[in-house]
Amino acid sequence: MSVLSIRHLNFTYQKEPVLEDINLEVDAGDFLAIIGPNGGGKSTLLKNILGIVTPSSGTIEVLGDTPEHRLSQIGYVPQNTNINTDFPIKVIEVVMMGHVGHKRPLFGYRKEEKACAMGVLAQVGMAEYAEVKIGSLSGGQRQRVMIARALCAHPKILLLDEPTASIDVTGQKQIYDLLKMLNEHITVIVVSHDISVTLGYANKVAYINKTLTFHNVDSTLHLHGGDEHFCEVEMLQMLSQKGGSQ
Amino acid sequence: MIEALSYDFIQNAIYAGILVSIASGIIGSLVVVNRMVFLSGGIAHTAYGGIGLAVYFGFPIFFGASLFAVAAALFMAYITLHQRERMDTFIGLIWAVGMAIGIILIDLTPGYHVDLLSYLFGSILAVSREDIYYMAVLVVAIALIVSLRYRDILAVSYDSEYAALRGINVPFFYTLILVMSALTVVIAIKVVGLILVIALLTIPIYISEKLSSSLGGMMLISGILSTFFTLIGLFLSYQYDLTSGATIIMVSALSLMLFLGAQKIAGR
Numbered sequence: 001m002s003v004l005s006i007r008h009l010n011f012t013y014q015k016e017p018v019l020e021d022i023n024l025e026v027d028a029g030d031f032l033a034i035i036g037p038n039g040g041g042k043s044t045l046l047k048n049i050l051g052i053v054t055p056s057s058g059t060i061e062v063l064g065d066t067p068e069h070r071l072s073q074i075g076y077v078p079q080n081t082n083i084n085t086d087f088p089i090k091v092i093e094v095v096m097m098g099h100v101g102h103k104r105p106l107f108g109y110r111k112e113e114k115a116c117a118m119g120v121l122a123q124v125g126m127a128e129y130a131e132v133k134i135g136s137l138s139g140g141q142r143q144r145v146m147i148a149r150a151l152c153a154h155p156k157i158l159l160l161d162e163p164t165a166s167i168d169v170t171g172q173k174q175i176y177d178l179l180k181m182l183n184e185h186i187t188v189i190v191v192s193h194d195i196s197v198t199l200g201y202a203n204k205v206a207y208i209n210k211t212l213t214f215h216n217v218d219s220t221l222h223l224h225g226g227d228e229h230f231c232e233v234e235m236l237q238m239l240s241q242k243g244g245s246q
Numbered sequence: 247m248i249e250a251l252s253y254d255f256i257q258n259a260i261y262a263g264i265l266v267s268i269a270s271g272i273i274g275s276l277v278v279v280n281r282m283v284f285l286s287g288g289i290a291h292t293a294y295g296g297i298g299l300a301v302y303f304g305f306p307i308f309f310g311a312s313l314f315a316v317a318a319a320l321f322m323a324y325i326t327l328h329q330r331e332r333m334d335t336f337i338g339l340i341w342a343v344g345m346a347i348g349i350i351l352i353d354l355t356p357g358y359h360v361d362l363l364s365y366l367f368g369s370i371l372a373v374s375r376e377d378i379y380y381m382a383v384l385v386v387a388i389a390l391i392v393s394l395r396y397r398d399i400l401a402v403s404y405d406s407e408y409a410a411l412r413g414i415n416v417p418f419f420y421t422l423i424l425v426m427s428a429l430t431v432v433i434a435i436k437v438v439g440l441i442l443v444i445a446l447l448t449i450p451i452y453i454s455e456k457l458s459s460s461l462g463g464m465m466l467i468s469g470i471l472s473t474f475f476t477l478i479g480l481f482l483s484y485q486y487d488l489t490s491g492a493t494i495i496m497v498s499a500l501s502l503m504l505f506l507g508a509q510k511i512a513g514r
Contacts, residue, residue: 050411076411087279087404088455088464097401097408107393133459149408 001028002061003157003187004049009058011044018044022058022212026204028156031183033202034191040209042191043079046161049189050076063156075150075186077143079161085135091145092117092130098152120148124178140171147178157187164194176201207240250484255371259490262373263476265381266430266437266446271469272392273430274447275454275461276423279403283448285322285424288337290431290443292318292344297365298351308380308432314344315428323421368439368491370480381433388426392465399423400461437476438491449498450475453505475501 004026011019019041026032036042047053048060051067062070075098095117096109121127124144134142143163150158160179164172172194179188180201190202207213250256277286293315300310318340325336352362364372392399401409402419410416427447434443454467479494 052411071411071413076408078405078407084279084404086455088458088461089400089404090459093400093460094404097397097405097412099412107396109397131459153412 002026003028003030003063004189005059005061006049007059009045009048009055009060011041011048011053012056013044017210019048019055019208020211022208024206024212024214026157026187026189028187029183030187030189030204031180031202032187032189032204032206034189034206034208035193035195036208038193042208043161045208046159046191049159050074072153073156075147075153075155075158077146077150077158077160077163079165085142087135089134090130091121091126091132091134091137094134094145095121095130095148095152098149117148117152120151121145123151123182124148138171140167140174143167143171143175144178147175147182151182155186157189158182160188160190162192163190164192209240213240255373256484258373258375258378259370259480260477261378262370262381262433262437263480263494264473265378265385266434267472267476268469269381269385269388269430270434270446271450271454271467271472272388272465273427274451274472275465275468276392276399276403277427277447278451278455279461279464280420280423282424282427283444284337285326285333286427286431286447287444288341289315289318289322289424289428290435290440291341293428293432293435294349294365294440295344295347295351298348302351302355306376308377308436311432311435312429315432316425318344319424319428320421323417323424326420326424327417364439365435366439366441367489368435368437368442368494370437370490370494371484373436377436381436384429384433388430391422391426395419395422396462403461438494442491442495445495445498446472449495449502453502456505456509471501472498 002025004024006022006024009019009022010017022045034042034045044053048055049062049067051071060067063073067074092114096113098120099113099116118127118130121130124147126141126144126148129137129141129145134145137145147158147160147163150160158179163179164175167175179190182188183201203217205215205217207215251260277283293311296310296312296314297307298310299314300307303310321340322333322336326333329336361369398409398414398419399422401412401414402416403423406416406420409419431440431443431447434446438446450468450471451464453471454464458464458467475498476494479497480490482488482497483490483493
């Protein structure tokens, strides 16, 4: 089943083409890595999928409908989670922001909402920090909380923008292991410039630099055979080659 | 001091001090976490235009000041949502133009020379019963709005981009926060004056930010601290015949220094 389907998408910003004729199919259970150089249009594509901006032409379908209608089924983890660390807010309150409000109590939060938030915190291994101020956590821990917030609405797709940008190496691996685990139930889409780690976990890779080049990881990795120390530069060059796409 | 409590104007001053402290505890917290401190300062000064307008046309000061402050808040909300990078320029603009309008209108008012200083530095001892009613209604309204929409306000303040993705009307709540701070600034002008409003909206909040782990807790602690500072300042200004607004601010500032000093020692 296709959970995300992008057809002939073009996006221009101030007459400058940012994305050109993007086509992408993501199936349920996929782990897609979107990579590419800075300014290549990765974040713009993400904004289009989230419905923050509308494409100049072409269509995006999320679970068979427009992104606006499916917003509650997309879990989103924004790029910069180190902003506002002075803000007096507890971990559990941040997570509960992820709930999409239908029936709300007059004051505070419903019991089920709290229970649900504790559940997702446990899932990302942060349950013991529920009552802690968000600012006292490390970058990696905060990233887990943001993933929990995204999971709170029980999304079908989890979208992450540079999830390991400001985390140390051990933390990065833990985040990717967590995503791999979550991937057993939901589709994961990660935007990253961190190529090697991304390729160790993703089953599909999309290279974006104005245009999109698509790869299935199995075939890509076969090209490298038993060589474990692949060079990132070489890798990037290969991924950006049109001929490598399926 | 005990017999002073039997005077009506002292009682009014105490009520006003408490009411303004509650409002500035709630709103000051929102202003600080939303990084709107100088925006509120600008609105406070713009309100002077409304004071001039009220004096010139002879209608209540609170009404004129609220009118100008709310208009400034709406204008600044529009600027923030559409031209965020030019915000500081427009804050400077409304700040000066508002004051200029006020001064010219007061110049034009025949035979009447309003005590400018009382608006710049506050005149808590000149608070009337009607003023108290106005303040009380405003405080109740603010407390109700903030507690009923706490989740939305918290989400917009903490992460507005994410709040928008969860279907929260971010421009509406941002404007609401600004309008509530404009109205709070207006009643605070009566107590500490428009120049010193910023201090009341920041000093107690800065202390409580260190002491609280939630926005609601921050509002509560700020309100309590602010009441404490205002009443001590009021007492000292009565005892030593000092300007009330300036005394309240100095009590707050000294407390902040003590707090920071104590924190430093405790941190060792």
